Amino acid sequence: MNKIQNNRAWFLVLPVFILVAFSAIIPLMTVVNYSVQDIFDQNNAYFVGVEWYRDVLQDPRLQDSLLRQFMYSGSVLAIEIPLGIAVALMMPTRGAMASLSLILLAIPLLIPWNVVGTIWQIFARADIGLLGYAINGMGIEYNYATNATDAWLTVVLMDVWHWTSLIALLCYSGLRAIPDAYYQAAKIDRASDWAIFKYIQLPKLKGVLIIGVLLRFMDSFMIYTEPFVLTGGGPGNSTTFLSQTLTKMAIGQFDIGPAAAFSMIYFLIVLLVSWLFFTTISQLDKNKT
Amino acid sequence: MSRKKNIGITAYSIFVLLPVYWLINMSFKSNEEILGTFSLWPQQFTFANYQVIFTDPSWYNGYFNSITYVVLNSIITLLVALPAAYAFSRYKFIGDKHLFFWLLTNRMAPPAVFLLPFFQLYSSIGLFDTHIAVALAHCLFSVPLAVWILEGFMSSVPREIDETAYIDGYSFPRFFIRIFLPLISSGIGVTVFFSFMFSWVELLLARTLTSVNAKPIAAIMTRTIGADGIDWGVLSAAGVLTIIPGILVIYFVRNHVAKGFALGRV
Known part of the structure; x- marks a missing residue:
């Protein structure tokens, strides 16, 4: 659509700009400010340059949780994207069943994150939880509170439960936008289900899948509440992710300088990965056409 | 098959x-x-577990606190995002693309990063432990998303409608409220759904910015962990009650959700 050049449109954007600037720029500048100073109290602050950044980058705590974070986000994406597409393909397309499955699928998305943690805590505990009880009943030793592998698997399963619906609903709405004529043409050509999926459905889903991958990457990278409630980051540090390490640093130990430097690095990683993903996708797009 | x-x-x-x-x-x-x-x-x-919650003000006030800031957040988000989305969908202006991208980067900021500065910012202007503070903090995430969704819906309305309305003598505010808003009502429903969703489920910021008067239900739930272990029954009952508002909201927007989840872009 061709738009009209009109700089007075800024007046319409101004409220958003002021509001977001108030709650984004001021805090962000505060963080930048802290990250280059050593603060003893209100009157004693020294400029230390990039020292905190150097410290933080060499800190094994950060390196470990960064590695865990990437593994976590990677495995979560690897499961949720294909599963979400599959669920979307299986969803009924019309009638009461369609509304019902929409509502059912959306339920996990609307549960407060700490309640999600609580639900899985209750569900997966070996003594009172259905899942833990059933797995132990089958003769497999399972306890997410003491075994690092079990804890890891439980946290990933929880995230799959929590967020696959988002991908499924995104894809579902993408699928609804494909005109019937496409399917009829495919029928005339006697295309197999796989061919229909590969040549008609998947290309049409690309737009929503980009949104889905981006949202899931960003949110899984910021995950805090659910593992905090479920495992408290343990056993040991096996499920301590970046946000939790950061919160411990900033509020638990009050290391404001390093925590601020850590924050900046954290934010930059999210921005960088999102930007890389976005440009790669749009570059691929250009090469094709 | x-x-x-x-x-x-x-x-x-x-x-x-x-x-x-x-x-x-x-x-x-x-x-x-x-x-x-x-x-x-x-x-x-x-029903004993539910009774505990419904008879203790410190419990049920948590629900009122949460609902208050979620509703405030939705209202503020809609009020500022509607005109902005209109501007982005209809006009070109200096820095529009940069501004749009900058808005979206805020959606990418980990809440943990903003924890401490938010605490200091809202304390220094005397808003600590108020509903409005939490609502404003959540705007950081809900406003960019709302602008994004609404812009998609608005772009699918042909601009001939705007022009016809002006020729018929409508002023901008009257056109916007009487003609334009009804056309994108499903977009507004979906936007409310998303701002509700992300504000209702968020805990980290809501907990940090409140202490007593505006404490969200999600934070109150941690009380069930006492000296003699966890009160599982009450914890579960409180959890069940937090699911109900979500189900109500999704029920109301269920017919728009298919279009809305694609952010109006399909």
């Missing part, structure tokens, strides 16, 4: 519902029963 599909979707629905069912199951049991016996449904059905 369609049989296979039905089995698949049923299996997935069970996977979604089972943990929720377990929570509901627990909420109707007494603590002795939860810890003593293992059963798939409550043997001695009890």
Whole structure:
């Protein structure tokens, strides 16, 4: 659509700009400010340059949780994207069943994150939880509170439960936008289900899948509440992710300088990965056409 | 084929519902029963856990606090995002693309990064422990998303409608409210759904910015962990009650959700 050049449109954007600037720029500048100073109290602050950044980058705590974070986000994406597409393909397309499955699928998305943690805590505990009880009943030793592998698997399963619906609903709405004529043409050509999926459905889903991958990457990278409630980051540090390490640093130990430097690095990683993903996708797009 | 599909979707629905069912199951049991016996449904059905919540103001006020800031957040978000989305969908202006991208980067900021500065900022202007502080903090995430969604919906309305309205003598505010808003009502529904969703489920910022008067229900739930272990029954009941508002909201927007989840872009 061709738009009209009109700089007075800024007046319409101004409220958003002021509001977001108030709650984004001021805090962000505060963080930048802290990250280059050593603060003893209100009157004693020294400029230390990039020292905190150097410290933080060499800190094994950060390196470990960064590695865990990437593994976590990677495995979560690897499961949720294909599963979400599959669920979307299986969803009924019309009638009461369609509304019902929409509502059912959306339920996990609307549960407060700490309640999600609580639900899985209750569900997966070996003594009172259905899942833990059933797995132990089958003769497999399972306890997410003491075994690092079990804890890891439980946290990933929880995230799959929590967020696959988002991908499924995104894809579902993408699928609804494909005109019937496409399917009829495919029928005339006697295309197999796989061919229909590969040549008609998947290309049409690309737009929503980009949104889905981006949202899931960003949110899984910021995950805090659910593992905090479920495992408290343990056993040991096996499920301590970046946000939790950061919160411990900033509020638990009050290391404001390093925590601020850590924050900046954290934010930059999210921005960088999102930007890389976005440009790669749009570059691929250009090469094709 | 369609049989296979039905089995698949049923299996997935069970996977979604089972943990929720377990929570509901627990909420109707007494603590002795939860810890003593293992059963798939409550043997001695009890409302005692819900009674604890409905009779103790420090419990049920948590729900009012949460709902208050979520509603405030939705209202503020809509009020500022509507004109902005209109500007982005209809006009070119200096820095429009940069501004749009900058807005979206705020959606990418980890809340943990803003924890400390937010605390200091809202304390210094005297808004600490108020509903409006939490609502404003959540705007950081809800406003960019709202602008994005609304812009998609607005772009699908042909601009001839705007022009016809001006020729008919409508002023901008009158056109916007009387003609334009009804056209994108499903977009508004979806926007409210998303701002509700992200504000209702967020805990980290809400907990940090409140202490007593505006404490959200999600933070109050941590009280159930006492000296003699966790009060599983009350915890479950409180959890069940936090799910209900979400189900109500999704029920109201269920017909728009298919279009809305694609952010109006399909």
